[in-house]
Amino acid sequence: xxxxxxxxxxxxxxxxxxxxxxxxxxxxxxxxxxxxxxxxxxxxxxxxxxxxxxxxxxxxxxxxxxxxxxxxxxxxxxxxxxxxxxxxxxxxxxxxxxxxxxxxxxxxxxx
Amino acid sequence: xxxxxxxxxxxxxxxxxxxxxxxxxxxxxxxxxxxxxxxxxxxxxxxxxxxxxxxxxxxxxxxxxxxxxxxxxxxxxxxxxxxxxxxxxxxxxxxxxxxxxxxxxxxxxxxx
Numbered sequence: 344x345x346x347x348x349x350x351x352x353x354x355x356x357x358x359x360x361x362x363x364x365x366x367x368x369x370x371x372x373x374x375x376x377x378x379x380x381x382x383x384x385x386x387x388x389x390x391x392x393x394x395x396x397x398x399x400x401x402x403x404x405x406x407x408x409x410x411x412x413x414x415x416x417x418x419x420x421x422x423x424x425x426x427x428x429x430x431x432x433x434x435x436x437x438x439x440x441x442x443x444x445x446x447x448x449x450x451x452x453x454x
Numbered sequence: 455x456x457x458x459x460x461x462x463x464x465x466x467x468x469x470x471x472x473x474x475x476x477x478x479x480x481x482x483x484x485x486x487x488x489x490x491x492x493x494x495x496x497x498x499x500x501x502x503x504x505x506x507x508x509x510x511x512x513x514x515x516x517x518x519x520x521x522x523x524x525x526x527x528x529x530x531x532x533x534x535x536x537x538x539x540x541x542x543x544x545x546x547x548x549x550x551x552x553x554x555x556x557x558x559x560x561x562x563x564x565x566x
Contacts, residue, residue, distance in 0.1 A: 378556075446497055
């Protein structure tokens, strides 16, 4: 998607290992978001950021941390991955007209 | 990918017919609503939006209706095409930059 990239696209990791997902934007937007998507639940907000070093929790933040040391990057970390964190993770940016632009997603499998 | 579609309500329509996808939103204070389309393996894509001071908005082949009395949104797609097959989500927000809250989605399947 234009202006926003997620890496990696796919990852398989073992239970108990740390995992970091990266979201990178080229458009200098202030607001960035991490959502997870699971069958039957739609998209649920994990954390979001409203500026460098400014972050807040979402609906399903337990087990996740985030960092935003520069405008273009928003990192999502699973300190100790669990099987319940197997999901598809989407990053989004807010261009300012409320309609978010989403990345292509990261499919994470915790085994 | 495909696993996202499991457990979703499904609407099957014949190609060329009109589709209506419904959404009940949760927060009576919400003042901005968006419909997203998600194709398999991709992120959600913006389709159309509407603010709470309107009850109808039209785009190209799509119309969104808002009924604030019963907290209901609908997305109408005219002359549905195979390329419309996807999962559709409604989302709501209020007071500026409050994060979007998404509904659980509906899978639209177009029968050629």
